[in-house]
Amino acid sequence: MAKPSGGFIESFRESYKLASVFAKSSLVPQQYQGKTEDCAIAVDMAERMGVTPLMVMQNLYVVKGKPSWSGQACMSFIKAKYGDAEPIYTGQRGTDTRGCFVRVTKPDGEVIEGAEVTIGMAKAEGWYSKKDKYGKETSKWQTMPELMLAYRAAAFFARVYCPEILMGVQVEGEVEDMERPQPQKAPDPFNVTNVEEYKV
Numbered sequence: 751m752a753k754p755s756g757g758f759i760e761s762f763r764e765s766y767k768l769a770s771v772f773a774k775s776s777l778v779p780q781q782y783q784g785k786t787e788d789c790a791i792a793v794d795m796a797e798r799m800g801v802t803p804l805m806v807m808q809n810l811y812v813v814k815g816k817p818s819w820s821g822q823a824c825m826s827f828i829k830a831k832y833g834d835a836e837p838i839y840t841g842q843r844g845t846d847t848r849g850c851f852v853r854v855t856k857p858d859g860e861v862i863e864g865a866e867v868t869i870g871m872a873k874a875e876g877w878y879s880k881k882d883k884y885g886k887e888t889s890k891w892q893t894m895p896e897l898m899l900a901y902r903a904a905a906f907f908a909r910v911y912c913p914e915i916l917m918g919v920q921v922e923g924e925v926e927d928m929e930r931p932q933p934q935k936a937p938d939p940f941n942v943t944n945v946e947e948y949k950v
Contacts, residue, residue, distance in 0.1 A: 765793045772803060782807050795917060801830075810919070821901025821922040824908055825852075827915040832856055837900040838863075846870035850899035852907040864907030867899055877902075877927040890923065898923060 769789035772778050782789050789803070792810065796803040809823035819827075828835045834855040841847030849868035855861050872878040872891050880889040891898050905921035 765797070766790050768803070769793050772807070778804065778807050779811075781811065799827075799915070799917070817919050818924065819916065819919050819921050821897070821904060824901065824904040824916070824921045828852065828854065828904060828908060828912065831912055831915060832862075837903055839896070839899070840866065841868065843896075846873065848895065848899070850896075850903040852903050854907070854911075862907075862911060864903060864910065867902045867906060869895060869899070872898070872902075875927070877923075880927075 766786070769786050769792070772782065772789040772793070773784055773786040776783065778789070782792065789807070792806045793803045795810070796806045799806070805823075809820040809826075810817055811820070812818070825835070825837070832854045836853055837850050838853050840849040840851070846869045849866045849871075851866040852864040853861065854863075869878070869891075872895075878889060878891045879887065882888050901922055902924075905916075905924060908916050908921070
């Protein structure tokens with residue numbers, strides 16, 4: 751197994767020193783305060799992406815144990831890469847036809863249009879309605895549909911045309927929306943704890 755080069759080790763040491771400074775700061779998001787290791791990862795990601803560590807920390811958070819970019823960050827990454835990018839809305843507000851896609855105009859004039867995301871799609875994929883254990887609706891698709899359409903359209907565009915900018919990390923809302931509810935296991939009729947349920 752190859753050993754890390756001296757340059758890598760020195761670079762890591764410098765990153766760790768910088769991460770220690772961030773971890774002691776009250777200006778970084780709370781989830782990074784006092785966590786040098788997490789700050790070190792953010793510093794490393796920022797260096798590879800060509801952005802500031804603080805930008806990564808402010809837009810990268812953990813949902814259900816998985817890192818996730820904010821929707822705003824995804825659109826910012828696309829604009830940083832192409833220069834001219836905007837969400838284009840389609841269909842009628844308040845209906846399943848309402849949709850959005852990202853349109854990019856490259857410096858050479860070439861126009862790229864990403865896949866369209868619609869409210870109808872959100873409903874069909876099970877994103878539109880999410881309830882907690884008390885039956886309360888928690889889906890942002892119902893409270894801020896325009897924003898969610900733009901965020902998901904940006905994520906779709908990035909995954910197809912510039913996946914490297916996301917570094918394998920999901921975008922806001924994807925973790926929750928892609929999680930399928932676990933089917934309820936049927937009670938075992940031969941389990942002694944369920945005897946009362948089957949008494950005639």
